[in-house]
Amino acid sequence: MTSRLTKPIAATLATAALLAFPLSAYGAVHQPPLSEAAVSSVHTPRGALVSATPVAHLTAAQLDAAAADFPGTPRAAYGVTAYRLIYRTVDVNGRPTTASGLVVLPDGRRGALTVAEYLHGTTATKAYAASVDDTSTDRLVTALFAGQGLVGIAPDYLGLGSGPGLHPYFDTKTETSASADLLLAARTFAAKHGIALKRDVLVTGFSQGGRASLALGRALSRGEVGPFRLGEIRAVAGPYDLLGEELPAAFDGRVLPQTATYYLAYFVTAWNRTVGLYNNPREAFQAPYASTVEGLFDGTHPFEEIVAGLPDTPEKLFTPEFATKLQHPSGRFLRALRTADQVCRDWTPRVPVHLYNGTEDTDVVASNADSCAASLRKRGADVTVHSMGAVDHFGTAFTAYPEIIRAYARWA
Template structure:
């Protein structure tokens, strides 16, 4: 595999990378400490704030400079300060744990402000999370919302950043709980800065975060997140239909084979812990990968290292029998996929939903968006599909986020 391909795959997969460019303005103010990473307690409630430290500060001019490669992004009205929060949440079994995330406040604004919560895409590396990586594009996107006068909020998710344990990839339950509990912690934190959070929350996300946006929006609409409710959803290139669209595309060539191998390796090892897909890795993976693949996704390896250690197609990674299981799910696996796909099927948003896709997306095929839109339409939802044209996965986000920032700026 060429270094160019490794970089291309990594840029597409890592931390919702819309573009890869230096964000030197995001100089670190504070580095993570062991005490922050290790904090845990079974006594504090979900959403309780454990710690908050400043990690970056940008002027409006610096924000504009950082956003120069995002054509159409409105000019910032405010400088911003980003903070890393550690807060109480729960793991896949509902047990108390901690997670990290960022909150970005517009400098000088006080009173009641609107939240824009951004949910990031696939990331297999703890150190790439927005709360610890000074070059994180997720941190930049969240800051661009704050530059418009919004409160930018972005969870790392459970098991990423400074969160203990491993990340339960494509796990609707913890994607939702981590997003909800960070919002509650943000309410406590913002009040210390003279900021109250308005009730209606603007939700957006890319790739994994696109589908997580639908799940988080569902929780907000059902009154499951304290006093907050859903204001709007703008989701970008999400794998909303795992069973009907994304899994088939991973095997029929619509998802590039090396990319499919990365996604499926992450997905299968994570779901084996939460759903149970095999008893012995040799049932699922061919040699020599059966002895190495699970460890590659423990959060300590970079995406580049993971990609370099995997074969270039799913057929070379999985045993024929397990590949057939992925293509023709049954039993517990089938039930889990159907439950995950309910993010677009078992609720009716009462606010506008905007879905963005690209026709050349070879990571998350555009038919995912069409499937989600059709399911929501059938339930009477107000859904608009925005095709960003002949762009790939990160190109879809590159072209969509200036529009989303502009739209949410009007709600500030």
């Protein structure tokens, strides 16, 4: 195991735990949570607010201290208060369910404010989600946007945080619906604090969330998220081209083998539930992993346990036949990949799109951004690819987010 992989991918941006300021350290915030019973009907509209619970408060000085690992981040203009929202959304089959997410408000601001929506990267552990983990760097990044005077929101996605069931990893449809429905719930919640959310939404995300940012941007641009529309996209190190770039890189060494094994195991077990890739785990996984791999991704295991339960290369995890299937997709699997890759191909953003990559990224290869940019430009989109230089996956985020926070602060 390399030192890179000992750092939790689930922490998303972090290579080490950053400062966290739990609410208990600063006294209670007098915002009573809504009762689950208050929104009990399965017919409640998507985006309905079920409950709101304060989880953290940071002063502007504390935000500045916590941002030390993001050098160049502009100083905070406001202290912030973070809340965990439970809200109504839909599952992979369109049935009613709930999800959790984080909403961070700038202290003392009222009136019409702009939203910055941050979509997080890969995590297979419910407890690592921003709305429940006091040490989450995803929570910090969302709070840094609020410290500039924006409303920061961050969905946990389905099945993570306080959400029921399993997370449908890389499921574009529910990444979009969970993100859109949190925006609607945040509108209701913010109104209780004298804040109206402006129409234009600033979208950003890292890794899995970078790709999900394009999907949410597409929904906003098509008028699919209530009154909201797309203001701008700034996506970091996203696997936008699964078929043409990321899957091949997972087998040809451009993605580190142990990293590729983790991602592919998560991807295959999740897509088997939503797409259907095998009838029995023994068809896909070699012994002894066939009997254990699905359980590793049930949401309860921390990153270290998952990695310890997997081999160090994809070739040791998958049967030769299934490894061939992953490298040469066909049938239903190929159609699902092509559909997923439409996030950069079947729409034309009417606002600027900024994609950030790093040349030493061995989790999500930099060519993903080039492929996405080329596809969008063919449709007439204004796309800029920002190379953050010779940095790895997390280094790309550490160098990109100070720029993104500064850019979005102009909307405050």
